[in-house]
Amino acid sequence: MKGTATVTEQLPPDVIAQLTGMGSAITPELVATSWALLKPFHDKVGYTAPKVDRDLAYGPHERHRLDVHAAGPESISAESGAPVFVFVHGGGFVGGDKHVPGTPMYDHIGAWAVRNGWVGVTITYRLAPEFTWPSGAEDVAAAVQWVRGNIAGYGGDPARIVVAGHSAGCVHVASYVAGQAGGDKDSGSLDGVKGAGLLSGFYQIPDGAERGELEVGYFGRRPAAEVNTLPGLLETPVPLVFAIAERDPQFSQGQIAALTAAWFAKKGTVPPVIWSEGHNHISQIGSVGVDDLALGAPLARFVNRVTQLSGGRPPVPPAQKGA
Amino acid sequence: MKGTATVTEQLPPDVIAQLTGMGSAITPELVATSWALLKPFHDKVGYTAPKVDRDLAYGPHERHRLDVHAAGPESISAESGAPVFVFVHGGGFVGGDKHVPGTPMYDHIGAWAVRNGWVGVTITYRLAPEFTWPSGAEDVAAAVQWVRGNIAGYGGDPARIVVAGHSAGCVHVASYVAGQAGGDKDSGSLDGVKGAGLLSGFYQIPDGAERGELEVGYFGRRPAAEVNTLPGLLETPVPLVFAIAERDPQFSQGQIAALTAAWFAKKGTVPPVIWSEGHNHISQIGSVGVDDLALGAPLARFVNRVTQLSGGRPPVPPAQKGA
Numbered sequence: 001m002k003g004t005a006t007v008t009e010q011l012p013p014d015v016i017a018q019l020t021g022m023g024s025a026i027t028p029e030l031v032a033t034s035w036a037l038l039k040p041f042h043d044k045v046g047y048t049a050p051k052v053d054r055d056l057a058y059g060p061h062e063r064h065r066l067d068v069h070a071a072g073p074e075s076i077s078a079e080s081g082a083p084v085f086v087f088v089h090g091g092g093f094v095g096g097d098k099h100v101p102g103t104p105m106y107d108h109i110g111a112w113a114v115r116n117g118w119v120g121v122t123i124t125y126r127l128a129p130e131f132t133w134p135s136g137a138e139d140v141a142a143a144v145q146w147v148r149g150n151i152a153g154y155g156g157d158p159a160r161i162v163v164a165g166h167s168a169g170c171v172h173v174a175s176y177v178a179g180q181a182g183g184d185k186d187s188g189s190l191d192g193v194k195g196a197g198l199l200s201g202f203y204q205i206p207d208g209a210e211r212g213e214l215e216v217g218y219f220g221r222r223p224a225a226e227v228n229t230l231p232g233l234l235e236t237p238v239p240l241v242f243a244i245a246e247r248d249p250q251f252s253q254g255q256i257a258a259l260t261a262a263w264f265a266k267k268g269t270v271p272p273v274i275w276s277e278g279h280n281h282i283s284q285i286g287s288v289g290v291d292d293l294a295l296g297a298p299l300a301r302f303v304n305r306v307t308q309l310s311g312g313r314p315p316v317p318p319a320q321k322g323a
Numbered sequence: 324m325k326g327t328a329t330v331t332e333q334l335p336p337d338v339i340a341q342l343t344g345m346g347s348a349i350t351p352e353l354v355a356t357s358w359a360l361l362k363p364f365h366d367k368v369g370y371t372a373p374k375v376d377r378d379l380a381y382g383p384h385e386r387h388r389l390d391v392h393a394a395g396p397e398s399i400s401a402e403s404g405a406p407v408f409v410f411v412h413g414g415g416f417v418g419g420d421k422h423v424p425g426t427p428m429y430d431h432i433g434a435w436a437v438r439n440g441w442v443g444v445t446i447t448y449r450l451a452p453e454f455t456w457p458s459g460a461e462d463v464a465a466a467v468q469w470v471r472g473n474i475a476g477y478g479g480d481p482a483r484i485v486v487a488g489h490s491a492g493c494v495h496v497a498s499y500v501a502g503q504a505g506g507d508k509d510s511g512s513l514d515g516v517k518g519a520g521l522l523s524g525f526y527q528i529p530d531g532a533e534r535g536e537l538e539v540g541y542f543g544r545r546p547a548a549e550v551n552t553l554p555g556l557l558e559t560p561v562p563l564v565f566a567i568a569e570r571d572p573q574f575s576q577g578q579i580a581a582l583t584a585a586w587f588a589k590k591g592t593v594p595p596v597i598w599s600e601g602h603n604h605i606s607q608i609g610s611v612g613v614d615d616l617a618l619g620a621p622l623a624r625f626v627n628r629v630t631q632l633s634g635g636r637p638p639v640p641p642a643q644k645g646a
Contacts, residue, residue, distance in 0.1 A: 007330045016628070244593060246595070248592075250592070253587060253592045254591075256583070257583050260579070260580050260593070261583070261584060264580035269576045270567060270583070270598070273596065273598055274598070275593070275598075277595065277621065277625065277628065278628065293621060297616055298600065298616060301600055301616050305339070305601065308336050
């Protein structure tokens, strides 16, 4: 059925157990081992869309580049385009790339988007310490602007865009959605953005000595009140979905706990959160396309819903006392 | 792949939109309309397991009855049995039944369990106001005791039981897991219980005038501290998974918010919560077997994990400061 999320389940229980068993600290070993465990399954499923256009420039900097993943020319309809899924990678504000040749990173997200009937876009952005807040939000906004102007040529609908980010990429997407992408109206426009996926990032950071080195590199010593996105996320009309991995670090877990409290206080509901059973911070995003119940399928359900139903996800009705 | 959750997706977006659009108050109209919207899809998928044994007595009262749903004699292995999924229906402490003839209720849960390779057990229990706290927990414990003694004859493994409840049934399962099923050790034994699914129930109830009529009928005016299950759930070694529907009432939403805060404070992680996109309190449990991404598939993933991996879901390691 069109609009039904594809669900691929490849990982045997012992692989899940190994992923879970590494704990939650995001060490180089955890990153390398998680991808090494997942790669054979990605090789089997395949992680390359029929058509991939690489390194298209959406701005003047060498990191203003994006890849488009599509089904091929036959999928381009003159009448109406497909939803567009824009993905923003993580990397602690200082690293990462949309594409690491010879690995699934992050072509697997593009291929999964195409399998779901959408056009996939994976982007790269400027890095700290050279570029600081809100450069990430500005770059997400510029990439979305590029999508609005160019995606019809790939069969995509510029009026049905979902933007998602993982880890530092999540922070940038949240920052964009929360209106931090710059002063002039056009630079931060949310036109056509029907939803945002906020995957294992953060929405509040501490002030002072509690702020980590990576966060200081990107945010500097700006006050938390200036850079936090939680207030903006509570106000945005853009439908949101959040995700957290079972073995995400305590800092990320605390972000969801704080989000839940603030969201409930404001809206009388809990926020939409995908809890990725069995996964760590890295394998959660790596699971897309090979272990879709962890993240891919519920995220696809969200994308299908907000891009296919008129008006997107309906607003929450006035708070009611439950039975 | 054995142990892979089955995923059935039947509901078109307009049906989801109708379910969401009814709001969150659990009125008779919402109950009737939700089931009416779902029934054609259950009719199409089928909700009757190959073998159903009905009204087996697990205790002396007429409501001490359970139905067993199984694949049939050929599935019975002398060597090792299948996981057993025990389901406890809701009904506000004063109503409900394991089986309403001519409807999917709740044979659809049994059939879904069998499709996943397990044995399904649906139980009925004594009701308020005649029977009050902790009669529900006692009945769940007695039903599990029956399962331990009899399920091998249906191909089930008495050492791999998962118990789940919805709404008031969730309250009873939580009460059982939290150790409220009675004084003597055997009556509340958790032997063989590898996991519990707590679906849209509550774990803390208010004292005084804030306590609702249905809750007063079952709990009376016992102090919240005596009947609340949250402290016990934070301590139990039984792996848990929670669920909440997008349109669950504010009271239920607040339960997850409070659970999240308490769980994070104690464990440094957020609790495992399945957020059922697009569903209300009734359609969430009704979605199992026809819209599995909402609840069925992630719940099945949990069941497969806790019953197949040695030792069940691994414990959370000591809290770590995240990167």
